[in-house]
Amino acid sequence: xxxxxxxxxxxxxxxxxxxxxxxxxxxxxxxxxxxxxxxxxxxxxxxxxxxxxxxxxxxxxxxxxxxxxxxxxxxxxxxxxxxxxxxxxxxxxxxxxxxxxxxxxxxxxxxxxxxxxxxxxxxxxxxxxxx
Amino acid sequence: xxxxxxxxxxxxxxxxxxxxxxxxxxxxxxxxxxxxxxxxxxxxxxxxxxxxxxxxxxxxxxxxxx
Numbered sequence: 001x002x003x004x005x006x007x008x009x010x011x012x013x014x015x016x017x018x019x020x021x022x023x024x025x026x027x028x029x030x031x032x033x034x035x036x037x038x039x040x041x042x043x044x045x046x047x048x049x050x051x052x053x054x055x056x057x058x059x060x061x062x063x064x065x066x067x068x069x070x071x072x073x074x075x076x077x078x079x080x081x082x083x084x085x086x087x088x089x090x091x092x093x094x095x096x097x098x099x100x101x102x103x104x105x106x107x108x109x110x111x112x113x114x115x116x117x118x119x120x121x122x123x124x125x126x127x128x129x130x131x
Numbered sequence: 132x133x134x135x136x137x138x139x140x141x142x143x144x145x146x147x148x149x150x151x152x153x154x155x156x157x158x159x160x161x162x163x164x165x166x167x168x169x170x171x172x173x174x175x176x177x178x179x180x181x182x183x184x185x186x187x188x189x190x191x192x193x194x195x196x197x
Contacts, residue, residue, distance in 0.1 A: 072172050073160035126159065 003064065010065035018058035022112060025051045029109060052108055059115060074126070081122040085114050133192050137165045139183040154178040 028048065067074065089110070096103045140150055147161045156175065163169035164179070171179065180187040 069155065069157050071156035071160050072175055073163050073169050074157060076169060 004066045006061065006065040008066050008068050010061050011067075014058045014062035014065065017054060018062065018115075021051055021054045021058065022116065025055065025109075025112065055108075055112060077125050078122060081118055081125060084121060085118045088117065089114055132167070132170050132197055133194055134164065134167070135185075135190055136161070136179060136183065139185055139190065143183065145183075150179075150182060153182045 025048075028051065096105075136150075140147070147158045147165075151158045151161050154175070155178075160169070160171075160175075164171050164175075176187055176191055180190045183190065
C-alpha cells in the first residue's frame, strides 16, 4: 500500500516496543482496577501517559512499515482478521452490556485488546496453512 | 474458478516456493490459488500465466458456479 513508506524492519521495532509496553499497561490496569474496587482511587500519572503514547506511536509505526512480501492473499487474510476483530468486539461489548448494563471500558484499552487480538489472529491464520 | 497451476508447475518441475519467488508472492498464496481457496487478481493471474509460459485463458477457466 502507498502509505506504507517505512522499511520492513520498522515492524519489528514497533512490535518490540509495543509488546512490553502493552504488558505493563495491562498489569497497571489490573492493579488500578483492583485498588479501585477496594475503594482507593488513582489519578492518571505521567507514567501511564507515557505508556499510552508509546503504544500509539508503536501502532502507527507498525501500520506505516512495509510488508516483507505483499500480495493479494495476505491482504485477504488481513481484511478477514480485521472483520473478525470488529465482529468479535461487537459481540464482546454486547455480552458485557447484557451482564452489566452499567459496564464501561476505556477506549484506549479496547483499542489495545483489538490490536493484540488482530496480531494473534493474523499470525495464526497465516501459519495454519499447510507446508 | 478452476486452474491448471499445479499441472503446469509439475510440467516445468517447479515447486510452489520457486513459483512464488518468481512472481513475488508468498508460498501460501500459491497454495491457496491451487486449492481454489483464493481467486487471484487479474495482475496476479497474468503473472502466473507468464511465469508458467501458458495462456491465461488456458490456465484459468470459469466454473459453472462462477
